[in-house]
Amino acid sequence: MATLVLLRHGESVWNAEGLFTGWVDVDLSAKGEGEATRGGDLLLDADLTPDVVHTSLLKRAIRTAEIALDVADLSWIQVRRSWRLNERHYGALQGKNKAQTREEFGEDQFMTWRRSYDVPPPPIKDDDPLSQVNDLRYASLPSELIPRTECLADVVDRLLPYWYDAVVPDLAAGRTVLVAAHGNSLRALVKHLDGVSDDAISALNIPTGIPLLYELDDDFAPLKRGGEYLDPTAAKAAIEAVKNQGASTGKAEAKKGGRRKK
Numbered sequence: 001m002a003t004l005v006l007l008r009h010g011e012s013v014w015n016a017e018g019l020f021t022g023w024v025d026v027d028l029s030a031k032g033e034g035e036a037t038r039g040g041d042l043l044l045d046a047d048l049t050p051d052v053v054h055t056s057l058l059k060r061a062i063r064t065a066e067i068a069l070d071v072a073d074l075s076w077i078q079v080r081r082s083w084r085l086n087e088r089h090y091g092a093l094q095g096k097n098k099a100q101t102r103e104e105f106g107e108d109q110f111m112t113w114r115r116s117y118d119v120p121p122p123p124i125k126d127d128d129p130l131s132q133v134n135d136l137r138y139a140s141l142p143s144e145l146i147p148r149t150e151c152l153a154d155v156v157d158r159l160l161p162y163w164y165d166a167v168v169p170d171l172a173a174g175r176t177v178l179v180a181a182h183g184n185s186l187r188a189l190v191k192h193l194d195g196v197s198d199d200a201i202s203a204l205n206i207p208t209g210i211p212l213l214y215e216l217d218d219d220f221a222p223l224k225r226g227g228e229y230l231d232p233t234a235a236k237a238a239i240e241a242v243k244n245q246g247a248s249t250g251k252a253e254a255k256k257g258g259r260r261k262k
């Protein structure tokens, strides 16, 4: 049996402002830092001691792992990072306000871009200030591997090599593995683990900052489909909040508007 813990980063500044984020490297909000702290407390309460942490290359996931592991007095564990755990690249939607996008393009198009399995948003141009083509952290990647947009199917394709080559070997060695990543990269992983259909995955949302525990069998398949959130009550409310993002121009969302520059 192997133990895997998935942790979506705490609320980011752009989550709070209702903006599509993707590969833009925004930081945690104060609330997100608090969620990361609670994530560490939940690990402690559940007596879970990760031996290794895998993160994306984005600071909201990196900092969430650091904060949670610090709370659990596990800052010293081995760390591995990969672009393959990054959030889904949101293409030309990066930096756009979700509620305004929904108003402009309608509910169907908005939800197709947000949650369909195989329809990517329009690609971002390489000279867009929110493009990642010139980002130093991807300098060793061939340019054609740096996404200009992604649908969830693209995320599954780029995530699975890392799952098999980096995460599974840790699990096979008997290590308890923490994966600190993002709403959509974790949706891709959960889709794979639980064998969720292309249609059903559109209804699955991952809350910020609440560890999701999977016990896996010898074939790295979940003993319990869907795993178990360490705080199921908080997870239920937070999943609803993620689902409804962009549904209304809430105070924070309405105040901002337009497209943010980084």
Ligand SMILES: O=C(O)[C@@H](CO)OP(=O)(O)O
Pocket (backbone or CB within 6 Å): 015, 019, 020, 021, 022, 023, 087, 088, 090, 114, 183, 184, 242, 245
């Ligand atoms: O903006 C994003 O990058 C993601 C996660 O925050 O949003 P959504 O839940 O709409 O896919």
